[in-house]
Each structure stands twice: as structure tokens, then as C-alpha cells.
Amino acid sequence: MSTVTPSEQATVETDQTYFRCFAGCDGKHSIYDVIYTCPQCGSLLEVYHEREPLRRLNPYKWQQLLDSRASTTTWPYGSGVWAMREWVVPSLRNENVVSMCEGNTNLFWAERLGRQLGVPDLWIKLCGNSHTGSFKDLGMTVLVSVVKQMMGMPGNPVKAVACASTGDTSAALAAYAAYAGIPAIIFLPAGKVSTAQLIQPVSNGAHVLALDTDFDGCMKVVKEVTKDQSIYLANSMNSLRIEGQKTVGIEIVKQFDWEVPDWIIIPVGNLGNISALHKGFKLMMDLGIINTMPRLVAAQAAKADPFYQSYKNGFSDKIAVTAGETLANAIRIGDPVSYHKAVKAVQETDGVVEQATEAELAEAAAEADRTGMYCCPHTGVALAVLKKLVKSGQIKKNQRTIVISTAHGLKFTDFKVRYHESKLDDMVSQHANPPTYLPNDADAVKEEIAKRLGI
Numbered sequence: 001m002s003t004v005t006p007s008e009q010a011t012v013e014t015d016q017t018y019f020r021c022f023a024g025c026d027g028k029h030s031i032y033d034v035i036y037t038c039p040q041c042g043s044l045l046e047v048y049h050e051r052e053p054l055r056r057l058n059p060y061k062w063q064q065l066l067d068s069r070a071s072t073t074t075w076p077y078g079s080g081v082w083a084m085r086e087w088v089v090p091s092l093r094n095e096n097v098v099s100m101c102e103g104n105t106n107l108f109w110a111e112r113l114g115r116q117l118g119v120p121d122l123w124i125k126l127c128g129n130s131h132t133g134s135f136k137d138l139g140m141t142v143l144v145s146v147v148k149q150m151m152g153m154p155g156n157p158v159k160a161v162a163c164a165s166t167g168d169t170s171a172a173l174a175a176y177a178a179y180a181g182i183p184a185i186i187f188l189p190a191g192k193v194s195t196a197q198l199i200q201p202v203s204n205g206a207h208v209l210a211l212d213t214d215f216d217g218c219m220k221v222v223k224e225v226t227k228d229q230s231i232y233l234a235n236s237m238n239s240l241r242i243e244g245q246k247t248v249g250i251e252i253v254k255q256f257d258w259e260v261p262d263w264i265i266i267p268v269g270n271l272g273n274i275s276a277l278h279k280g281f282k283l284m285m286d287l288g289i290i291n292t293m294p295r296l297v298a299a300q301a302a303k304a305d306p307f308y309q310s311y312k313n314g315f316s317d318k319i320a321v322t323a324g325e326t327l328a329n330a331i332r333i334g335d336p337v338s339y340h341k342a343v344k345a346v347q348e349t350d351g352v353v354e355q356a357t358e359a360e361l362a363e364a365a366a367e368a369d370r371t372g373m374y375c376c377p378h379t380g381v382a383l384a385v386l387k388k389l390v391k392s393g394q395i396k397k398n399q400r401t402i403v404i405s406t407a408h409g410l411k412f413t414d415f416k417v418r419y420h421e422s423k424l425d426d427m428v429s430q431h432a433n434p435p436t437y438l439p440n441d442a443d444a445v446k447e448e449i450a451k452r453l454g455i
């Protein structure tokens with residue numbers, strides 16, 4: 001039982017969380033206003049939580065409070081996100097929380113894989129074990145909850161939510177909007193998302209519009225459509241989502257009894273998630289809950305690597321590319337929206353940006369699968385990057401390393417099938433393991449087993 005009293009819990013006032021300009025312009029904006037960028041300079045906004053009210057609880061009390069809430073049935077604290085509600089959106093009323101118990105995902109020791117790769121203290125944070133199968137649920141529970149509260153306010157213009165997506169954002173938005181009874185409009189690049197990703201919003205009753213363009217093209221259209229305030233934009237340029245996603249880093253530290261790991265590797269596209277990780281760690285630093293930062297590694301697919309290219313030029317220029325076709329379709333993004341936030345995340349954590357080819361990501365995923373995992377291609381990118389950093393000596397043998405697995409492998413059956421049929425372009429699958437078809441005959445079966453096991 002927690003020893004935190006109710007009066008200690010009620011420390012956070014509602015007007016001490018607001019949007020402010022990420023580039024530093026003056027001004028506060030209500031998180032219930034329909035606003036996505038700074039009216040003065042056009043930069044992204046960030047949700048800022050004034051520190052003083054949060055410091056009224058000491059670090060030890062915060063730890064106790066969060067530990068006591070995890071996985072309980074007291075609404076809405078069973079959710080990994082809403083267990084941290086004072087750090088997310090303190091002014092959200094219980095009846096407006098749109099939650100399907102997201103977060104609290106497992107963090108497991110990848111013992112055999114870590115030993116093979118030369119990093120025995122390797123852990124996987126399985127964010128794909130979530131309602132719609134990716135970490136996008138963490139951000140959407142926050143965004144859709146705020147929209148629900150907003151729509152109950154007098155004079156509010158919002159009638160629907162919309163997003164452009166590489167597949168997982170739309171699945172999460174469609175599910176949370178359907179749960180809340182809010183219409184959702186989804187813009188997808190036609191033919192560029194997996195079957196599972198396409199059918200998720202279709203099943204949830206969203207208005208699914210497949211456009212003859214890529215993600216960056218869909219983004220332009222959705223920005224145009226949401227200029228009218230009646231449709232609320234749910235892409236990660238909307239910084240409400242970052243508030244939910246930042247709980248991943250906090251949850252990892254909590255799962256290690258409030259110890260900070262040495263490295264966290266994360267596959268990146270639009271760069272919202274790495275910005276979110278950084279924001280969560282910064283909050284914990286400011287509240288005295290931790291006193292070191294992990295080093296953050298941004299892992300990109302070589303076919304869509306603008307952030308890697310920017311890193312290589314010392315972040316002197318923001319580079320945009322036309323993203324090529326990659327198996328890691330959720331990170332097929334050429335012009336990342338959260339670029340400036342991510343640069344800060346890398347610079348302030350002494351981080352690294354690295355990339356992986358199609359063959360590298362596919363083999364890394366297959367090797368991990370051989371040790372009991374079932375990796376999506378994006379997790380494959382992160383694992384391939386891990387291999388490179390271990391080989392180059394940047395990640396040392398004794399360092400605790402976390403790989404963020406961003407989606408569930410079952411969303412990417414086409415990728416797995418093509419790998420094991422050795423039908424992926426420009427590579428020979430090293431770990432292909434196709435089924436063997438045999439006659440209905442015990443002798444033939446015995447012969448096959450003897451051949452395979454050498455017995």
C-alpha cells in the first residue's frame with residue numbers, strides 16, 4: 001500500500017500545464033485550443049508542465065505513488081499512461097479519459113540474443129503488446145481524451161479527428177476515436193501499408209481514404225483539410241501525443257526499480273517517439289527522480305534516412321529526402337516533423353544516429369526470432385543498429401541496453417512470409433525456415449526428423 005495521502009496527490013492545479021513554443025517564443029496556449037504550431041514563428045508546440053507544483057511531492061513519494069497505481073483496477077490508474085496523469089494531463093476529468101488500459105508493457109531480458117550479440121544485459125521493451133499492436137496507443141489515449149473534453153466545452157468547433165499515417169497511427173486513432181464515439185478520417189498512402197494496418201481502421205468504422213501518394217504527400221493533404229477547425233489533427237506534430245509516449249521511458253526506469261539504463265535504441269521516422277523518450281527522462285531529472293540520462297540511439301532504415309544524413313553533417317542542416325521503399329514501412333518518412341525536438345534529444349543525451357539496410361534489418365529480426373521473439377521490421381532496424389554499435393565498440397559488453405520494439409510482429413505477416421520463402425528483394429534469407437510438406441506416413445516423418453536432428 002502506498003503511504004501517499006490524498007492531499008499529497010492533489011498537488012497539481014489545472015492551469016499549470018499548457019502549450020508553449022518549442023523554439024522559445026513567449027506565450028501560453030490552452031491544451032484545449034485547436035492549435036498545433038506557434039502563432040508567432042510556426043515552430044512545433046510542446047506541452048509544458050510547470051515544475052514547482054510537481055516538486056511538492058518528493059522523488060521518493062512520486063515513486064511510491066506510481067508503483068502503487070500500476071496495473072490496479074482503480075480508474076484510470078490501471079493504464080500505464082494514466083497512472084502518471086499528473087505528469088501527462090492533470091486537468092483531464094475522469095469521465096473524459098478514453099483508455100483501453102494501454103502501457104504497462106513487458107520489458108524482458110533477451111538473455112540468449114544478448115549473449116549472441118555480445119551484450120548480455122540486453123532488454124526488450126515490447127511496446128507492440130498493446131491494444132492496436134504499436135506504441136501509438138500511448139499517444140492516442142491522450143489526444144483522444146483531450147478531444148473528448150474539448151468537445152464538451154461550449155463553442156468548441158471540433159466534429160472529427162484526422163491523421164495521415166504510415167499505418168500504425170491510423171490504427172490507433174481509429175480505435176480510440178471509435179471507443180469514444182468520435183468520427184475519424186484516415187489518410188493512407190495507397191499500397192504502402194500492411195494488410196493488417198489497412199484493415200484495422202476499416203474495422204473500427206473510420207473514414208479510410210487511400211491516396212495515390214506517399215506519407216509525406218498524405219501529410220500535406222491532411223494539413224490542408226484540418227485548417228478548418230472542425231477537424232482536429234492527430235499527427236505527431238500535435239504535441240499531445242508526445243505526452244502519452246513519454247511514459248515509455250518513465251515506465252522502463254520504474255520497471256528497473258528506478259535505475260537508468262546505459263543505452264536505449266529506438267527505430268525512428270517522424271521523430272516524435274525519440275523526442276517523447278527524451279521529454280520523459282528530462283522530467284524525471286527535473287523532479288530529482290533520476291540523476292543520469294541514458295544515451296539515446298535513433299535507428300533509421302537506410303532507404304529513408306534523412307535524420308542520419310543530418311547527423312552526419314553535425315545537424316548543421318535539416319535534410320529532407322524522398323523516402324524509398326522499405327520493409328520498415330512505419331518509418332518510411334522523408335521529411336520528419338519533430339526534427340528539432342529529436343536533435344535536442346540526441347545532443348542532450350550524447351546520443352547516436354545509425355542506419356540499417358533492408359538485408360541487415362531482415363536478418364536482425366530473423367536472428368532475434370530464433371531466440372523466441374517475433375520482431376516487426378522496425379524492431380529489426382533497431383537490432384541491426386545495436387549489432388553495429390557493439391561491433392564498433394560504442395556499446396560496451398557490460399552496459400545495460402534496451403531495444404524499443406515499436407510494433408507487434410503479427411502486423412507484418414507479409415514480411416515474415418516473404419523472408420522465409422526467400423522472396424525479399426536483393427537478399428538471400430540466411431535463416432529461412434520454410435515448412436516441409438510430407439505424405440501422411442509415419443516412416444517418412446521419422447526419416448525427416450532423423451535427418452533434421454541427426455538422430
Ligand SMILES: *Cc1c(COP(=O)(O)O)cnc(C)c1O
Pocket residue numbers: 134135136168169236267268269270271272273274330331376378406407
Ligand atoms: C510510428 C512508428 C515508428 C516511428 O516513430 P516516430 O515517432 O515516427 O519516429 C517506429 N516504429 C513503428 C512500428 C511505428 O509505428
Ligand SMILES: [Zn+2]
Pocket residue numbers: 021022023024025038039040041042043
Ligand atoms: Zn515560436
